[in-house]
Amino acid sequence: xxxxxxxxxPEEIKTKAEFWTHVYSQLAPLLEGQKNWVSNLSxxxxxxxxxxxxxxSHFGPDEKAVNWCGFYLDSRFFPRSSDHNPxxxxxxxGPFCGKPACQFINTEPGKARGVVxxxxxxxxxxxxxxxxxxxxxxxxxxETKSEIVCPxxxxxxxxxxxxxxxxxxGGFDQDDKEGLEKISALVVSSCEWE
Numbered sequence: 187x188x189x190x191x192x193x194x195x196p197e198e199i200k201t202k203a204e205f206w207t208h209v210y211s212q213l214a215p216l217l218e219g220q221k222n223w224v225s226n227l228s229x230x231x232x233x234x235x236x237x238x239x240x241x242x243s244h245f246g247p248d249e250k251a252v253n254w255c256g257f258y259l260d261s262r263f264f265p266r267s268s269d270h271n272p273x274x275x276x277x278x279x280g281p282f283c284g285k286p287a288c289q290f291i292n293t294e295p296g297k298a299r300g301v302v303x304x305x306x307x308x309x310x311x312x313x314x315x316x317x318x319x320x321x322x323x324x325x326x327x328x329e330t331k332s333e334i335v336c337p338x339x340x341x342x343x344x345x346x347x348x349x350x351x352x353x354x355x356g357g358f359d360q361d362d363k364e365g366l367e368k369i370s371a372l373v374v375s376s377c378e379w380e
Contacts, residue, residue: 209233209369235284254284256281257281260306276290301320314333316332330353350362350366
């Protein structure tokens with residue numbers, strides 16, 4: 187099967203829970219045998235993004251399910267990066283699909299703002315039904331209406347965030363949270379991070 191076919195969604199899949207189980211089952215073979223985090227995060231963001239676009243049941247036949255899907259990674263975790271500075275708390279833009287995005291997001295306690303920073307600092311998945319009402323929201327794309335972020339954990343240490351944006355209000359729910367948390371765990375366990 188060509189790799190691109192992994193983003194196809196069979197017609198019999200109708201619910202979000204079924205959708206995320208399907209995406210997980212397609213992602214596992216894509217990651218198998220590959221330990222490079224850049225490759226794995228790239229394929230993960232592409233698979234999720236394109237599968238959501240191919241799944242009209244997720245929102246509705248006339249609504250675009252996702253307008254951005256990608257990763258932000260803790261700059262302190264990558265000592266070989268030119269952006270590495272152990273005293274600077276920020277997340278760097280990683281592999282993604284969608285329009286250009288913020289290059290980095292501040293995570294310094296007391297100065298951090300936005301859904302991505304909050305999810306990373308709180309170490310939990312956040313579902314934001316209306317980004318315009320979220321305090322300190324960072325609008326990389328002004329068309330985004332809702333968002334979900336899911337932290338990536340290496341053991342107990344957060345190393346990044348999986349971030350999805352949507353063009354409709356209330357675009358994400360508990361089924362998305364559960365599906366993305368399983369996918370995030372799979373991605374982390376499939377990569378060599380050091």
